[in-house]
Amino acid sequence: MTIGFVTGNANKFAEARAIVPELEMLEMDLPEIQEIDAQAIIGAKLAEAVRRMPGRELVVEDTSLSLKCLNGLPGPLIKWFLQAMGPRGLYEIASKFSETRATARTMIGYMDGAGAVRFFEGTVAGSIVVPRGATKFGWDPVFRPSGHLKTFAEMTREEKNAISMRRQAFAGLKAFLDGR
Structure with missing residues (x-):
């Protein structure tokens, strides 16, 4: 049994598949x-993915x-903030407000073949810090997880994946799949 993971990002797919081996990468441009x-x-x-591939998991x-200083913005709109101002701009906003706390969040949705969603x-x-490190993910240079000295961009793939929000979300999916 394979589960289609709709993403065009090979790095995201590799991280997710390390946790849920049943995943198959499906490159599909979905409107957001x-x-x-x-x-x-x-x-x-x-809903759009299942319209294109009915009956698939x-x-x-x-x-x-x-960002705490923006009452939770940009949140899911981060892509557009990064396009407009880049990682350095995120740092400048947080530092001007003197409030650098931030939360990185991954949410995944799983739809079974019958259409039930979890x-x-x-x-x-x-916290948001001065940009440090090279990255393949947009805001990694400015996000330093609590309790760590390195930004996500400065961490090795293994270090980041061990604590990442994506890992947590896919571990939840894996536990669910194993329990059914």
């Missing part, structure tokens, strides 16, 4: 509604970054 509620975004993505994912979430608390 602009919304603060991650469950609404995931629900819309799943599917997984979609949304990762967000919420959500799984992982979160990592941290």
